[in-house]
Amino acid sequence: MTAAYVALEGGHVLEGRGRSPGTARGELVFTTAYTGYEESLTDPSYEEQVLTFSYPLIGNYGVREERFEDDRVHPRAVLAKELTTDVVDWLESEGVPSVDHLDTREVVTDIRDGGAMKCGIAVGEDVTEEDALEQLGQCKGMSEHTDIGAQVSVDEPVVHGADNAGPDVALVDCGAKGSIVDSLVARDATVHVLPYDVSEADVAAIDPDVLFISNGPGDPANYEEAISLVRAFVEDTPVAGICLGQQIVAEALGGTTEKMAFGHRGVNQPVLDLESGQVVMTTQNHGYTVAEPGDHLEITQINVNDDTPEGLDGLEYDVLTRQYHPEANPGPEDTLDFFDDVLAMAPAKTTTAVPADD
Numbered sequence: 001m002t003a004a005y006v007a008l009e010g011g012h013v014l015e016g017r018g019r020s021p022g023t024a025r026g027e028l029v030f031t032t033a034y035t036g037y038e039e040s041l042t043d044p045s046y047e048e049q050v051l052t053f054s055y056p057l058i059g060n061y062g063v064r065e066e067r068f069e070d071d072r073v074h075p076r077a078v079l080a081k082e083l084t085t086d087v088v089d090w091l092e093s094e095g096v097p098s099v100d101h102l103d104t105r106e107v108v109t110d111i112r113d114g115g116a117m118k119c120g121i122a123v124g125e126d127v128t129e130e131d132a133l134e135q136l137g138q139c140k141g142m143s144e145h146t147d148i149g150a151q152v153s154v155d156e157p158v159v160h161g162a163d164n165a166g167p168d169v170a171l172v173d174c175g176a177k178g179s180i181v182d183s184l185v186a187r188d189a190t191v192h193v194l195p196y197d198v199s200e201a202d203v204a205a206i207d208p209d210v211l212f213i214s215n216g217p218g219d220p221a222n223y224e225e226a227i228s229l230v231r232a233f234v235e236d237t238p239v240a241g242i243c244l245g246q247q248i249v250a251e252a253l254g255g256t257t258e259k260m261a262f263g264h265r266g267v268n269q270p271v272l273d274l275e276s277g278q279v280v281m282t283t284q285n286h287g288y289t290v291a292e293p294g295d296h297l298e299i300t301q302i303n304v305n306d307d308t309p310e311g312l313d314g315l316e317y318d319v320l321t322r323q324y325h326p327e328a329n330p331g332p333e334d335t336l337d338f339f340d341d342v343l344a345m346a347p348a349k350t351t352t353a354v355p356a357d358d
């Protein structure tokens, strides 16, 4: 049997069954999602993290590329109670180590008690506990990954829906999920996917109808270029954001963000809309949260479990953000209308009326 060790911050080492081999380190987190493992594993927001699935059987409906959110697996390693060979083969082909036959209830309890923590993984024929501890020793804290955007963003601009007649959206790609692009293109927008550190001049050249900051991994405070961009454009251009995007917008407009103990990751997080009184089920994957919205934003939606901000509106500016993932994938599609609301902020296109013949 292939050996597998998981060294947790503090030095406690768990032993499991080795599946795909390799060594890795990252921030140990868990998701309670009971479906959507392909989408979660290809979500760039999991970059530099080790993902534990609390749902016990992962891989029972195979691996299909059309469900991927990006072209590669982002977590550094995967932990579960039971992984199917479909998933293990996929992870192995991507060089991502995985461990199963773990008591994931224990792992989740450790994370809930200790918070998201550093961990080291070693999987292989000859690996030892020391190999996992050595990985743990080299593990950086999430906020120390100061240029994490470079690991997940496009290098050059890419345009989707070029022939669409709707608004031009400048999507700052801090690790955008494919479903965000798809949701906008499906609503007739032209989406300009731009590098995470795109310059003000390059955005201005597009003359976007909406500036949209994507989801992405790591600490929002490290995305200085995107923060400046929001400040530069917000007076004249509607601004939208999802997850990391909400956090960046808050940082830009005088608000603050902070790290949560272990965050929200799952597909049934209840969110209350403060105006309508309605509760919606949402998909979430974040470890930071907006602490204070500042003077230019108001909190419109909150998490029912812990009251953290889930939606922000601009007070004097056109701003609309969500902490959860309205694009779903995985998870419920209750909140897709966010994309309609975002595009409704775009100024009406000026069309030249064709004079009638008579």
Ligand SMILES: NC(=O)CC[C@H](N)C(=O)O
Pocket (backbone or CB within 6 Å): 045, 214, 215, 216, 217, 218, 219, 220, 242, 243, 244, 245, 285, 286, 287, 288, 289
């Ligand atoms: N999904 C995301 O965009 C995650 C945002 C941020 N990296 C966090 O952990 O809070």
